[in-house]
Amino acid sequence: MAVVIPYGGGLDDLREQLTALAEQTWPHPYEVVISVNRGQPTPVHNLARHILPDHVTLTIADSTRRPGPSHARNVGWRHTTADLILFCDTDDVVHPAWLTTMTHTLTEARIASGTLEYRKLNPPWKADLFGTGAYSQPVRFHHLPFGPSCNLGLRRELLERLGGFSEDLPCAEDTDLCWRAAYAGAPIAFAPSAVVHYRLRSTSRALFGQYFRYSRYDVRLYRAHRSHGARVHGAEILRELAVAGKALLNAPRGRRHRARCAISWGTVLGGLLGLLTQGPRARKRPAPSPTASPTGPV
Structure with a gap:
């Protein structure tokens, strides 16, 4: 199993996310792939190696050839041979049980997402703007549910079948990927206890x-x-x-x-x-x- 993190800057945020990954309740070895889309890989490698425990394999992937999170995630998951691929973002913080919950969900499903929680990393007045809908799967255009790329997991065979994220999309490539997975016979599963603490924009x-x-x-x-x-x-x-x-x-x-x-x-x-x-x-x-x-x- 591998966790892919696209990195476009923000070492302090990355430190928080890597610390959360280091504190996971998942008892087995796993891999963390950091796909560096902007900046130099050396500081990222040094930070991650300092924080992650020995049973976590670290891979640094260079995705600077093309800017954008879709390309970064695609380069990241293609740098691992893991059968299960989980995605999270640099500036959020995963819950200690996130790895365990997502992995168990993907033993039955081929694609899964979890809950976004807004209160841990944001002031209450701002978190309240987003209501309770964060604790269920979102739906767009009266169509199918989808999961955000900051809290998403897929089996490798499905990612390969779909060709990964569309790199032509400036944003929300995750919605498109989830819907294409559903068309291919893999509806997304929802794991409420797979929590990611989401960091809202500051201004x-x-x-x-x-x-x-x-x-x-x-x-x-x-x-x-x-x-x-x-x-x-x-x-x-x-x-x-x-x-x-x-x-x-x-x-x-x-x-x-x-x-x-x-x-x-x-x-x-x-x-x-x-x-x-x-x-x-x-x-x-x-x-x-x-x-x-x-x-x-x-």
Whole structure:
């Protein structure tokens, strides 16, 4: 079994994640593959070797040839021969039972995901924006459930069959991968006790940028998967506009309202740009959906 971590910077965050992996309840040897997508591999190697115990094999993969998490994850899982591949991110923290739970789930399923928890790494006012939906599998476009790449596991044979993550997707390649797995007869299994503590963006500006980027490519996601049943209802678009308008009026009331406003307007403006810039070609290409935080603010 191997854990793949795409690395694009942030040694302090990586230290927290590696410490969490070192404290896993899983009693057997396993491998950690860190796919360095930006920066130098030597500091990453030195940090990981200092933290990880002796029974954990460390592999450093160079994925700097092409920027982006999809490429980093693909390079990472192809650098291991493990039959089970788990994915987590640099800036989150896995629960001590994460390895055990995900591995046991994948003895029955071919693809699995778990719970995202927001309170451990974020202030309560910000965590509350994301509600209880984080404790269930998200669904996009009234279609199929999916799992975020920061808490995802697959059997190797399925990854190879699907060709891994699509490297043409700027973000939310995990949604596309999970849906393609379902089309191939491998619906995703949900393991509620496989918990990853998720780190939210620290500022309203960063939240705006994150949701702008997600929403921009929702058009591509929908067009790529509507033949399989993805649906958009006009009333939902109107509701989103109404929510954004209300959020803008409430923004002066404090940081919680400013964060909500940033998320709402990032979603609206990103979707508008997607509609304006993504033409008929997008029908032939798979596309992403918001997954870094699979459930939006309530």
